[in-house]
């Protein structure tokens with residue numbers, strides 16, 4: 001069951017950019033693409049914990065600011081030759097507001 | 112028995128429904144047709160050609176009086192339905208007439224949305240919906256100014272229609288690019304260009320604040336930034352809202368529109384609804400194609416036939432002459448989705464297909480939409496395109512054969528096909544030149560001039576060479592900027608200047624980028640080239656910058672940041688040091704280090720604390736040291752004549768002057784300077800990008816040193832008798848470097864490519880060029896010589912904080 005919670009106005013996150021949401025279990029990065037889709041991923045690069053929200057967003061990917069690993073925003077999978085995966089969370093935009101799934105986030109805190 | 116059918120609204124949807132009814136069961140219903148507009152059904156979408164003068168109103172009438180008479184439709188035009196009594200099954204007209212019905216159809220369409228700006232009720236503020244609005248616009252001529260708010264389909268058709276009448280039109284659009292719902296940025300850019308060519312002024316990312324009036328009549332539109340746009344008429348085309356008031360009063364179920372089921376029946380079994388006023392399965396409608404389907408389903412339902420309305424993909428085309436564009440489906444980026452982009456800069460063509468699971472799910476086309484129907488059918492039919500993926504983007508003509516090779520397409524071109532648009536060179540002339548001995552690009556360029564101007568046709572010329580020479584020609588493998596493009600940095604820089612490309616979207620289009628919005632390699636480079644070449648026109652894009660430059664601090668391996676304030680020429684004082692010490696305590700800075708650049712680094716500051724620590728440092732006058740930037744870093748100095756017994760000139764003073772002149776400027780790579788007071792060179796000036804050594808007779812300026820991955824000693828640029836000349840030479844050199852170097856080339860690499868003599872000719876020998884370089888640098892500095900810390904503290908501090916804090920939420 002989804003339990004959408006309202007996070008913020010879409011425009012608070014720049015196009016091709018990201019902001020973080022603090023949770024008890026670390027930060028979740030909220031990305032907004034050029035096409036106004038939003039994605040939520042753990043703000044931690046599988047390589048050496050780089051803060052993904054500080055990366056450069058292009059297409060539906062982000063490049064980690066520390067050593068340029070490229071990560072898919074949709075699947076969390078590391079692209080190219082490197083390997084790894086970042087957890088992703090349901091996120092969507094409704095009426096210009098960003099919504100996250102609370103049930104999912106809580107499940108993560110427990111896990 | 113004949114039933115009474117009353118229809119509310121003679122619009123595009125109900126017109127189609129009536130046709131279907133009278134053709135299939137002429138005697139089933141007594142039809143009464145109400146319309147609030149004083150006329151019957153006409154083709155509303157053709158109002159734009161009427162406005163532009165391409166058609167007359169008479170030509171767009173779909174049903175005339177004779178037609179209604181012939182089919183026994185009772186017309187009550189210019190009459191609004193005022194009330195419905197569903198229990199009594201009657202309709203009350205505006206004049207009080209009460210009419211009984213057996214079946215009722217709502218086709219009330221939409222109301223244009225008017226932004227409730229102050230002044231929106233002034234005379235001369237109109238929407239664009241009906242013939243009256245169109246006539247108001249047609250009354251405008253070359254002496255009039257009109258502002259159109261809204262850069263969507265409707266607003267642009269209104270603007271283009273009036274521009275065709277010679278009206279001075281300005282389109283004000285709130286989003287960053289036109290028709291953002293149908294087009295991606297690249298196509299939006301091309302559209303904007305085409306509209307500007309038609310003489311229309313286009314203002315994107317512009318916020319309207321107030322409509323100004325005079326004697327109750329509109330006078331001008333005032334924007335947020337204070338700009339006033341004078342106008343005699345203001346057209347708002349910002350969206351529509353389903354017209355559901357009457358249905359709501361009658362107690363029908365409504366959401367955003369009147370709720371209907373698949374048979375177009377509302378919550379009352381005897382009442383149907385079609386067109387823009389309905390909401391079906393959560394969706395609203397704003398284009399005619401689905402409305403026609405609805406109309407036919409409604410008619411079939413009334414005739415007790417089995418029919419269902421199914422939502423389909425829809426596509427958009429713009430009816431502005433000369434702007435060929437098409438969009439359909441979903442064209443957002445996404446994982447598992449693949450983009451195929453084709454750009455033909457010479458013809459202004461852009462095509463983008465979005466592929467998912469071997470099917471086309473979205474398409475955007477600009478410039479050449481001839482194949483749009485074919486692509487649209489691929490989307491609708493979810494055709495498996497696996498077999499034609501390679502050639503798909505070229506359209507149907509390239510399918511079914513083995514013409515996947517672009518060389519074959521070039522080979523097939525006739526001899527009179529134009530290759531170089533700038534110089535009017537045809538394929539035949541290039542072939543002749545090749546046969547006469549020009550066997551590489553340079554030779555073709557010098558003998559025919561093909562590709563010698565803007566250079567966009569370079570690839571084509573090379574293909575002609577390859578086709579003509581066969582195996583004798585080896586395609587040059589120039590290093591492209593990144594995987595998004597075939598072009599080199601040099602090509603891109605040249606095109607940005609020669610084609611006046613002033614936005615990222617413009618560069619990506621004209622240089623044939625293969626991705627929709629670049630990547631982390633090309634975007635920072637393009638952002639630099641654009642701001643270096645067009646300081647006034649281009650707006651820096653923080654999202655195309657590496658985090659250090661976006662957040663004006665240096666990211667550390669644990670995600671914290673280091674903060675380095677400027678210490679002009681390495682000079683500081685008690686106040687500054689106290690502020691640094693206080694900041695170190697207040698923000699729990701784990702490491703305070705003296706850098707190799709004569710200043711102090713606060714390492715390990717939390718991202719959220721950045722605006723606060725900057726504000727504290729700003730308070731004693733310290734500004735960003737740009738220790739994170741591809742820009743001016745430090746100017747190291749020695750103590751010079753102030754204290755040293757060997758000092759010949761005021762090296763500290765000159766260092767400070769240089770740092771104050773150059774700080775804030777962005778450069779292809781970092782730039783470091785040093786000024787030593789004598790040849791003992793305590794400031795290590797001979798391994799800097801620009802080094803100055805003071806001597807008795809003046810200043811020796813040398814350039815191209817480095818002490819990083821490569822160790823390079825500077826080479827002498829010139830000797831300057833005065834301090835001012837030393838400053839001028841330095842600034843002119845830095846500007847030359849900014850204008851020509853490849854992104855991430857330090858000055859020594861730039862000099863190696865262009866030659867020190869080439870640099871000297873411009874910076875030292877040609878005094879006019881030196882002055883011009885300095886002038887261009889100063890122009891850029893009028894924008895960029897500002898403390899980014901102070902700017903972010905006042906304008907962007909919030910963006911450094913988390914978007915939301917769910918600590919409690921997650922704890923539940």
Ligand code: SRM
Pocket residue numbers: 665666667673675704705706707708709710712714738739744745781783798816817818819820821857
């Ligand atoms: C802080 C400092 C070291 C120190 O503790 O002294 C430093 C620290 C860094 N240097 Fe440096 N460099 C520092 C002086 C130097 C110097 C010496 C100098 O400037 O006098 C050099 C050699 C001189 C030169 O540049 O030619 C130097 C050559 C480099 C290079 C190699 C550049 C090259 O072109 O070969 C890099 C890598 C790069 O820029 O791509 C680099 C990159 C870096 C980065 C920015 C790496 C990074 O991207 O994170 C380091 C950031 C550390 C941090 O988290 O803050 N640093 N770096 C010095 C800051 C000076 C300042 O006040 O701004």
Ligand SMILES: Cc1cc2nc3c(=O)[nH]c(=O)nc-3n(C[C@H](O)[C@H](O)[C@H](O)COP(=O)(O)OP(=O)(O)OC[C@H]3O[C@@H](n4cnc5c(N)ncnc54)[C@H](O)[C@@H]3O)c2cc1C
Pocket residue numbers: 119120121122123124125145146147148155156157158159190191192193218219220221239240241265268354357385386387388396397398399400402428430
């Ligand atoms: C300038 C312009 C250009 C367009 N171009 C395109 C295009 O290129 N492609 C495309 O697909 N779509 C286009 N559209 C949109 C298209 O015209 C509409 O989607 C379509 O007209 C909607 O049809 P409808 O029957 O729902 O409503 P309408 O055609 O708006 O008809 C509704 C009618 O109901 C009447 N009415 C409302 N309330 C009452 C009442 N209480 N009593 C009596 N009558 C009432 C209104 O006066 C109106 O005449 C364009 C629209 C405009 C304005």
Ligand code: SF4
Pocket residue numbers: none
């Ligand atoms: S030399 Fe420079 S880049 Fe290398 S570890 Fe030291 S500070 Fe970092």
Ligand code: FES
Pocket residue numbers: 045046047048049050064065066067068069
């Ligand atoms: S931590 Fe992300 S690439 Fe190294």
